[in-house]
Amino acid sequence: MRRLGCVQHKVPCVFVTEVKEEQSRKRECQQFQVVATPRVNPVALEANVDGALATEKMDGTCCYVTLYKGKPYLWARLDRKPNKQAEKRFKKYQHSHRTCKGFPWNVEEDFKMVPETWIPAHRVKHHNGHPMPDELGHIPGWVPVENNNKQYCWHSSVVDYGSGAALVLRPNADDEDVLDIADVPLADLMEQTLELIGTNVNGNPYGLGSKKQPIHCLVSHGSIQIRNPPPVDFQQLCSWFHQSQEGRVEGIVWHCDDGTLIKVHRHHLGLTWPDGGSYLGGRSVVVRVDWTGDECNSSKHLFVSLSNLNGHTFRRLQDIQFEP
Template sequence: MRRLGSVQHKVPCVFVTEVKEEQSRKRECQQFQVLASDRVNPVALEADVHNAVATEKLDGTCCYVTLYKGRPHLWARLDRKPNKQAEKRFKKYQHVHRSCKGFSWNLEEDFKSVPEQWIPAHRVKHDNGRPIPDQLGHIPGWVPVDKDNKQYCWHSSVVDFRVGAAVVLRPTADDDHRLEVAAVPLSDLMEQTLELIGTNVNGNPYGLGSKKQPLHCLVSHGSIRIRNAPSVDLQQLCSWFQQSPEGRVEGVVWHCDDGTLVKIHRHHVGLMWPDGGSYLGDRPVVIHVDWTSDECSGSKNLFTSLSALNGHTFGRLQDIQFEP
């Protein structure tokens, strides 16, 4: 559902939010919390959020599939951020004005350099052909994953660059509660944004793999639907997060018919994440990865490890264990 390289976590909250001056539950260095009020965001109402499709907000790192050197390729998220001097000036302005509105950036001098291959994300605004920062002072963008760059080793682990395929987690075609781990051509994922989740990403809230046998996979944004989602009502959502097994998620993203996306995060209602496991990690999963030794050049990698489990079903996603 989510396409064109847009960045999912820039999606607005489904409710009008209020800032409270107390320690954030989400970011240790943030001395305020952004909390949802009981008023539905006018943007959400205009997009008919009450008839939208509710999907799980995933806790990982955002990726994008588009062409690189003429072939489908996995790109990693990389925001262009202010340098130290500009960041200091920006924070001082925010402290004085209690807002970032009206702050003026020098697009030539205020930002750190990025790799030559870097591209801005879609929907980033431009001024005279130059991308301009969002309200946080960041310019969201992408860089192609380099398999020889250790910084992106976990991105690289889910892709076979030679044949152009990726390890993807998704619901099975015949049962949307049951999951499958499958090898998918990158060409089938063109212009999609996805979430990389797994052992070494964001503290691994889904319990995937282990230090000895790490496991990572890509999940297309919007692919994990919430079957019994509550109404867009603050109290109902609070209760659902705390009492329903399906509510053990980081948040909810609603996909409206006109393409608008709105979300709510557990932190928007003052709840912790993760908190006692996840619904995704407890769902059954089947492995559908049939990779031959010729395809993987005889090397031991995630594709060959999963291929040894081809056809196996596990009662829970977090129970996947590779054969020795």
């Protein structure tokens, strides 16, 4: 049985990759690009990627639902990163060795402080009781999203701890062509990772909301399936991303039967993103938010606004508008 939405901080590419000494298109601080070769990754072959469930890779910011203060809470992604001195040594090592691998970290001294509530992500390796950085020099982790933290105001807009609800974008149970935006119990999302998408996240490639009426929502990882995925072949995948309407996505994540996750990003194939309108933003959506929380709570205006649209259908996700 496939387990969707599991917490995993590093997912291998479906193809064997190589490093090019060019500025990364995805990360400003990364002075190299990771690009795919036509050869399928042995990890993907071993996990039988051809029989895996293909899902859309969402372009937002990663979140996690687990307990905090004794109840289900939304947690925001926060990587513990090197301090300035360690970052300089790390970049010098990358330049001279042409790789990130093998850099000698001193975890107790090389990294910036994080809040006391911070926890490392699952599957982060530990050494002598300390979480260890990945190849990019980051220690992936999480912090709880509390309502009084302005840094995570868009995260806060999609959860209401009073009623224990979250705003989730998900496939309609009766029509696979349609999406729903629904208020879902946080308890139903326990131990899942999700993507926060919307107006103020990553340039809003899905066209949700506007500056005046921002809209954000959570999408469980693995929940948006690709119905007619291309074969795992370099040229066919390139053609699918470039020519297919359904290929207007950031990437694909394959969920294999043994629990392995495999991905490919458009940047791996030398393709741009976003590239015109997204496939997700063009899908029809039904609002199914019947929220009965405290309407005087101004931070929950998104719940109130969507509740006023309960039952409304929009031709495209990007067409959702609130009444003036």
